[in-house]
Amino acid sequence: MAQTQSTEKSGPRAFILASRASKLAQIQTNLVRDALETTFPSLSFDTSFMTTEGDKNQSQALYLIGGKALWTKELEVALKDNAVDMLVHSLKDVPTILPEGCEIGAILERENPVDSLVVRQGIPYKSLGELPDGSVVGTSSVRRVAQLRRSFPKLIFQDVRGNLNTRLAKLDAPDGPYVAIILAKAGLVRLGMGDRVTADITAPTLYHAVSQGALAIEIRSNDRQAQELCKAIIHPETQLKCMAERALLRELEGGCSVPVGVGSSVTDVEKDEGVVKRAVLRLTGCVTSIDGLTHVENSVTELVTSTLQAEAAGVKLAKILINTGAKAILDDITLDRAKRIDESKASEEVQKIETAMAGSS
Numbered sequence: 001m002a003q004t005q006s007t008e009k010s011g012p013r014a015f016i017l018a019s020r021a022s023k024l025a026q027i028q029t030n031l032v033r034d035a036l037e038t039t040f041p042s043l044s045f046d047t048s049f050m051t052t053e054g055d056k057n058q059s060q061a062l063y064l065i066g067g068k069a070l071w072t073k074e075l076e077v078a079l080k081d082n083a084v085d086m087l088v089h090s091l092k093d094v095p096t097i098l099p100e101g102c103e104i105g106a107i108l109e110r111e112n113p114v115d116s117l118v119v120r121q122g123i124p125y126k127s128l129g130e131l132p133d134g135s136v137v138g139t140s141s142v143r144r145v146a147q148l149r150r151s152f153p154k155l156i157f158q159d160v161r162g163n164l165n166t167r168l169a170k171l172d173a174p175d176g177p178y179v180a181i182i183l184a185k186a187g188l189v190r191l192g193m194g195d196r197v198t199a200d201i202t203a204p205t206l207y208h209a210v211s212q213g214a215l216a217i218e219i220r221s222n223d224r225q226a227q228e229l230c231k232a233i234i235h236p237e238t239q240l241k242c243m244a245e246r247a248l249l250r251e252l253e254g255g256c257s258v259p260v261g262v263g264s265s266v267t268d269v270e271k272d273e274g275v276v277k278r279a280v281l282r283l284t285g286c287v288t289s290i291d292g293l294t295h296v297e298n299s300v301t302e303l304v305t306s307t308l309q310a311e312a313a314g315v316k317l318a319k320i321l322i323n324t325g326a327k328a329i330l331d332d333i334t335l336d337r338a339k340r341i342d343e344s345k346a347s348e349e350v351q352k353i354e355t356a357m358a359g360s361s
């Protein structure tokens with residue numbers, strides 16, 4: 001097994017940071033490496049980039065393949081094999097339950113978590129409200145589609161897959177179907193393409209995804225050294241908010257593919273040596289049916305003195321949402337997904353038979 005810890009050799013251990021190979025992932029990983037190098041100038045940090053299932057499977061709707069660790073699994077295998085030491089993820093893509101032996105070592109300062117509208121180059125529309133009826137808007141997120149159908153029932157929402165550069169290329173393609181696409185602002189900003197944002201789509205029109213805009217470092221639970229390094233670069237307010245948001249999603253038993261939106265804030269923060277001792281956490285959550293016709297939304301405001309209490313606030317809000325209608329929406333989605341998976345399997349079977357018959361004739 002590849003053993004990267006220099007236990008036998010003398011000299012400090014070199015830490016390998018790993019992520020997906022997309023441009024955004026590389027930028028994010030380099031950001032984290034820079035932060036670690038600045039904080040620990042005597043240690044050395046390297047990067048390693050790899051392709052994940054989510055990168056390879058670009059054709060199937062996320063709605064169907066979602067719920068799995070699409071963007072993280074291969075990386076976690078490398079982490080557990082000691083081939084790498086720290087995984088840098090968009091926290092939004094990290095399942096709410098981690099594999100045994102892995103943990104989040106740090107959550108870093110969040111970019112603006114809002115979703116943004118990006119209109120095709122050369123088209124003058126300035127907001128979703130200005131788009132003519134029947135305009136095609138690209139997004140692969142059921143959360144965005146479900147919420148936006150409520151306010152814009154006459155727009156047509158259509159899947160657009162690929163990394164950010166691919167999606168922008170699809171938007172601007174002269175023969176492409178999209179008038180606009182919707183993206184997380186954070187990704188665009190980190191890629192230096194914040195100028196492509198036409199407008200932000202804020203709550204209550206659109207609540208952002210759980211953990212959108214935040215980066216996380218995943219480490220082996222038994223790696224004390226990595227734990228210590230991570231502690232030094234935690235952003236406490238972001239960590240508090242994201243732990244609450246993730247607890248909400250975990251309790252709702254959803255992955256990135258359920259229409260759950262959130263908004264969170266922390267105020268009245270009292271800190272001691274960088275650690276939050278007290279803060280007022282306000283968390284709003286919503287669950288929306290895919291057709292946009294049913295929507296439940298609620299909030300909690302809690303005085304919290306630990307991340308555990310922040311998580312408890314998330315769980316509390318999830319229970320409130322479940323008791324006020326979210327349960328029925330989520331059950332419907334589970335049924336619908338099972339049906340669609342059956343259908344896509346059946347059509348795969350038909351294709352296989354057809355191919356076999358064509359081959360034998």
Ligand SMILES: NCc1[nH]cc(CCC(=O)O)c1CC(=O)O
Nearest residue numbers: 090092183184186187212213214
């Ligand atoms: N699954 C896609 C994904 N994962 C993380 C980001 C970038 C923004 C972020 O850090 O939340 C994006 C792109 C998008 O949603 O537009």
